[in-house]
Amino acid sequence: MSSKQAKRAEIGKHTLVVLVLLFAFIPLLITFVISFKSNQQFAVAPLTPTFPLHFENWAIGWETISGYIANSIVISVLAVVLTLVPALLSAFVFARFRFPGKTVLWYALLGLLFMPGIMNLVPLFTLLRDLNMLNSMLALSTLYAVGGQVFCVFVLRNFIEDMPQDLFEAAQVDGASPLQQIWSLVIPMSGSILGTLAILRFLASWNSFVMPLVMLSSQYKQVIPVGLMRLDGEYIKLWGPMMASFSIAAIPLVIIFLFTMRLFVKGLTAGAVKG
Amino acid sequence: MTLRKAIGKYMGPAVLVATMLAASVQVLLVHARYEAPGVETISICHWQLESGFRDALDVLIEEYEELYHARTGKRIKIIQVPIGERGYRQFVNTGLIGGMAPDIIEQGKAKTTEEDGYIVRFYLPLGQYINEPNPYNDQTPHEGVPWKDTFVDGLSGSYHRGLREYYQIPFSLFTVRVYYNRDLLERATGRTTPPKTYGELLDICREVREYAAREGIALAPIAASKQQAYPFVTAYEDPFLFPLIRRLDLDLNGSIDPFEAYQGYAQGAWSFHSPEFLTAWQCLQEVTGQLQDGWLAAQRDDAVFMFAQGRAVMHATGSWDAKGLFDQAGNRFRIGVFDLPMPGDHPIYSRFVKGPATEANTRGGIPWVINLRTRHPELCIDFLRFCTTAANNARFNRSITWIPVVRGAAMAPELAAFKPRIRGFYGSFNYRISSAIRLIGAGEKWQLYSGDLSPREYADKLMEVYERTAAEGYLDEMAQQRMHYRDLQRSLAALQAAACVDALTQDAAERKGLQFLQSLQDQALYTASNAGRFPGKSETNTTP
Structure with a gap:
């Protein structure tokens, strides 16, 4: 291929990438632009910047959803912890131990992967009601944790199985208990996959809408997706504050990605180039 | 490192x-x-997410909390739980079933707030409270007046016929009018006043279209969506049928129920090819022909946005949108409001249409119900009483530019055009005696409104289904009615028996006796003032 052709191919690739990025970023940009508009400005020019900028929209947005953000963070972080700890233990058991019924249990567990989460809504609601645990943030975190078990165990088991057997045998020779093996071997070596799973579970909990809407009745316990609905007026939408709130709601996720992006990418590509 | x-x-x-x-x-x-320990908490949920509504309710809540503290020395906290329309149904249903629903709930959107079977199970009956005076009305013209009678509709909308009980306390009243962009109207047509006659309305629409073509701009005479087309249906379909209603009204309640309709049909007194129907639909098509292109696919927000952007001269919607539209117009253009003119000047239509439908039977909107499982029923009642004094109701509605529902509560001046129209005809024509006719009517009507079906073609379709299914529907309806009256008689007999037998105290017997009499009276009033409404249609007209 001549250098001219290579250059053309490069331009083509770059154009494609830019187009894809445009599709991804233009909605974000529009959200940001609208967040500084009054409804009147929005009616006149919905997509282009207009002046004066209405910074008060962000104040309204923050006032409306700051409480929900705190609730979402607490619930999502709790959910991540409650998901990963038992998932790691279960995955270790499936990966390193032999016991009767292991295969049946494993396939039963995998079968749960095919069950849509929404199917459980009514039974879970009834269960929580009977346990007198409705309207509890801890109960909601537990639900998220339960929902995330299967996928996390599935991924972690495969990961642990791929670790060199010699390492575990050496640890056993040194007298390490299973918990010590997890602490000293599994956790240090599976940081990237644990990070990835943590982010995925955090996102799932953060974005969940129906579950908190149904399980939490007190407004001060509600989470961000339900809180954002408060700004979605039935008759006349207040576009500026609504878009400001959407932007604010995205900030925690952006921060998390900024600090954990390396882990996330490493985790996603782990095992991609096995030799 | x-x-x-x-x-x-x-x-x-x-x-x-x-x-x-x-x-x-x-x-x-x-x-x-x-x-916090020692603080009683009441939650109140609704789907009115506009900031104005929440702020107005917050003002009342704060005042009530202070007043309660001053009166009792105890603290109370009332928490608003605003839930969007999309999630309201799920929130209320699961809350009620799970026993964790808010104490006070805005009625609507969810079956559990609307159907008798659920209402009796989940909500507090208010009969005993509404016949007592509202204590917050002391030293006002309403002092000593039963709470019920302080509402302009006498709480008729709150009465559940099947249950013979009152369940809701409304806060506002709603009517539907046409908003118009005064500046745009003047620019496009040279007119400074809204249309006074049907002919003028069509002339204005024609002039607007000519102006848009001349200037090469996208401008529609009227912006609407499916939902916002209903005002035109109410205004231009029902009035054509009033002469027919008067001829067929066997029980003289002012409306035609499916029974009367079928009896009239069987006697050959009407059919869907009757001139009343055909001309009504023709008129309706003339008006819906003035809506913007593609209105059937538009969402409610699209139409509002179109009007706010100045891409349409007129927009028909309810008083609930007044504040939003006035705010959006701001200083950019002036908004006027007018009532849809009747085709009294039309050579053909005027043979049938003698006047508009009355709005005297408009019922209170934003109805609140009290959760039967609330730990504080008396507090909930007290709070609703506080909110529905004339002064507080006026203040609340003024701040969100809605119409108050309490007698003597002054209305915001900009809402003058929304004052319910008292003069006019009352009546409705409900021919939907079978599921099939209901389905075909609901499905094909949009094709009629959009002009895809001619009135005659629409009539043919209805006739075919009515002819085929009406007799069976009549029998089904009779069976339903029989059961309804059986239940009604049983319930009344039970009340009467309780009044006679309950000899625990004279008061108790007297109270039950009064309740029985009240029930009979309410039933009669309900029948006289409310019977025969088009199911699902009046709701669209009078509540947001």
């Missing part, structure tokens, strides 16, 4: 831990505030 590396390594976890800590502190503080 250098400082830079250490920052790079620990910065991320540190930020995450700090965020978690800050969030936990915030959550604990909020929990401490809302779950």
Whole structure:
């Protein structure tokens, strides 16, 4: 291929990438632009910047959803912890131990992967009601944790199985208990996959809408997706504050990605180039 | 390890831990505030998400909390739970079933707030409260007047015929009018006043279209969506049928129910090819022909946005949109409001249409019901009483530019055009005696309104289904009615028996006797003033 052709191919690739990025970023940009508009400005020019900028929209947005953000963070972080700890233990058991019924249990567990989460809504609601645990943030975190078990165990088991057997045998020779093996071997070596799973579970909990809407009745316990609905007026939408709130709601996720992006990418590509 | 590396390594976890800590502190503080010992808490949920509504309710809530504290020395906290329309149904249904629903609930959107079977199970009957005077009306013209009679509709909308009980307390009243862009109207047509006659309305629409073509701009005479087309249906279909209603009304209640309709049909007194129907649909098509292109696919917001952007001269919607539309217009253009003119000047239509439908039977909107499982029923009642004094109701509605529902409560001046029209005809024509006719009517009507079906073609379709299914529907309806009256008689007999037998105290017997009499009276009033409404249609007209 001549250098001219290579250059053309490069331009083509770059154009494609830019187009894809445009599709991804233009909605974000529009959200940001609208967040500084009054409804009147929005009616006149919905997509282009207009002046004066209405910074008060962000104040309204923050006032409306700051409480929900705190609730979402607490619930999502709790959910991540409650998901990963038992998932790691279960995955270790499936990966390193032999016991009767292991295969049946494993396939039963995998079968749960095919069950849509929404199917459980009514039974879970009834269960929580009977346990007198409705309207509890801890109960909601537990639900998220339960929902995330299967996928996390599935991924972690495969990961642990791929670790060199010699390492575990050496640890056993040194007298390490299973918990010590997890602490000293599994956790240090599976940081990237644990990070990835943590982010995925955090996102799932953060974005969940129906579950908190149904399980939490007190407004001060509600989470961000339900809180954002408060700004979605039935008759006349207040576009500026609504878009400001959407932007604010995205900030925690952006921060998390900024600090954990390396882990996330490493985790996603782990095992991609096995030799 | 250098400082830079250490920052790079620990910065991320540190930020995450700090965020978690800050969030936990915030959550604990909020929990401490809302779950403080010794503070009674009442929650009130609704789907009115406009900031004006929440602010107005907050004002009343704060005043009530202070008043309660001053009166009793105890603290009370009333928490608003605004839920969007999309999630309201699920929230209320699951809340009621799970026993964790708010204490006061805005009625609507969810079956559990509307159907008798659920209402009797989940909500507090208000009969005994509404016949007592509202104590907050002391030293006002309403002093000593039963709470019920302080509402302009006498709480007729709150009465559930099947249950013979009252369940709701409304806050506002709604009517539907046409908003118009005064500046745009003047620019496009040279007119400074809204249309007074049907002919003028069509002339204006024609002039607007000519202006748009001349200037090469996208401008529609009227912006609407499916939902906002209903005002035209109410205005231009029902009045054509009033002469027919008077001829067929066997029980003289002013309306035609499916029974009367079928009896009239069987005697050959009407059919869907009757001139009343055909001309009504023709008129309706003339008006819906003035809506913007593609209105059937438009959402409610699209039409509002179109009007706010000045891409349509007129927009028909309810008084509930007044504040939003006035705010959106701001200083950009002036908004006027007018009532849809009747085709009294039309050579053919005027043979049938003698006047508009009356709005004298408009019922209160924003109805609140009280959760039967609330731990504080008396507090809930007290709060609703506080909110529905003339002064408080006026203040509440003024701040959101809605029409008050309490007698003597002054209305915001800009809503003058929305004052319910008292003069006019009352009646409705409900021919939907079978599911099939209901389905075909609901399905094909949009094709009629959009002009895809001619009135005659639409009539043919209805005739075919009515002919085929009406007799069976008549029998089904009779069976339903028989059961209804059986239940009614049983219930009344039970009340009567209780009044006679309950000899615990004279008061108790007297109270039950009064309840029985009240029930009979309410039933009669309900029948006289409300019977025969088009199911599902009046709701669209009078509530947001």
